Amino acid sequence: MSSLPYELISLDLDMTLLDRDSRISPRNLATVRRCTELGAKVVISSGRMHCTTLQFLDAMGLDTPVISYNGALIKHESTGEVLLHQTVEPSLARELVELCDAEGVHLNYYVDDTLYIARRGPFADLYAERTTAALIPVGDLRTLTNRAPTKLLVVDTPQRIEQLFAEWGPRFSDRAYVTTSYIDYLEFMPLGVSKGKALAALAAHYGIPQEKVIAFGDALNDVPAIAWAGLGVAMANAKPEAKAVAKRIAPHHAEDGVAVVLEEVFGFGG
Numbered sequence: 001m002s003s004l005p006y007e008l009i010s011l012d013l014d015m016t017l018l019d020r021d022s023r024i025s026p027r028n029l030a031t032v033r034r035c036t037e038l039g040a041k042v043v044i045s046s047g048r049m050h051c052t053t054l055q056f057l058d059a060m061g062l063d064t065p066v067i068s069y070n071g072a073l074i075k076h077e078s079t080g081e082v083l084l085h086q087t088v089e090p091s092l093a094r095e096l097v098e099l100c101d102a103e104g105v106h107l108n109y110y111v112d113d114t115l116y117i118a119r120r121g122p123f124a125d126l127y128a129e130r131t132t133a134a135l136i137p138v139g140d141l142r143t144l145t146n147r148a149p150t151k152l153l154v155v156d157t158p159q160r161i162e163q164l165f166a167e168w169g170p171r172f173s174d175r176a177y178v179t180t181s182y183i184d185y186l187e188f189m190p191l192g193v194s195k196g197k198a199l200a201a202l203a204a205h206y207g208i209p210q211e212k213v214i215a216f217g218d219a220l221n222d223v224p225a226i227a228w229a230g231l232g233v234a235m236a237n238a239k240p241e242a243k244a245v246a247k248r249i250a251p252h253h254a255e256d257g258v259a260v261v262l263e264e265v266f267g268f269g270g
Contacts, residue, residue, distance in 0.1 A: 196224025
């Protein structure tokens with residue numbers, strides 16, 4: 001077994017590794033690179049599309065698989081190898097499309113790492129600005145429901161999302177993994193998907209034991225990974241549910257919290 005304290009480091013992006021401007025701070029970047037130089041595997045674990053994580057993969061100089069779509073996809077970009085890909089049943093996708101249309105809420109529909117929307121609007125533009133994702137308006141998302149999506153995501157006001165989560169979470173819990181990341185997102189993935197299960201699969205792929213895995217996160221969608229890892233770390237800005245399962249609380253994401261913890265556990269200064 002390696003002498004490293006942790007051999008696999010799982011990093012959520014938004015509100016965890018990234019600062020308020022959605023950038024990797026110099027201290028976080030330097031610390032991640034030092035961990036990789038020591039031999040640790042560093043992986044991105046995000047609710048984002050695979051393609052919108054790649055700028056951060058490149059910035060950190062990583063050549064490891066990316067966990068995206070909250071664990072529905074694990075793909076190694078440089079080799080093209082797909083280690084895991086699960087999709088939502090088309091019948092459920094159609095039901096969600098029709099429900100969102102009836103409720104008048106914006107819906108993102110993700111197929112083959114491409115983002116389709118019915119039409120542009122304030123919530124579509126908010127998502128695009130936040131993630132740099134390209135949007136493809138199609139008019140009626142029902143035209144796509146013969147194609148199984150990796151994920152569906154509602155964007156609305158925090159108050160509306162809270163209401164919809166309370167109503168739709170229980171309603172679809174036996175057919176989909178329903179969770180939140182940002183306060184204005186409600187996300188639907190295939191049943192059984194989670195960042196925790198994806199992280200466990202990736203650790204097994206590398207032959208790394210659970211106790212040698214550290215996972216950082218802040219939101220409800222990070223809870224399974226934080227709970228599973230040998231050392232689960234929630235940010236100071238994390239949701240109460242994430243803090244409740246964490247073994248350690250890191251400083252705020254805007255205060256280089258990832259670097260602070262990694263510097264300590266790997267034994268080098270900032």
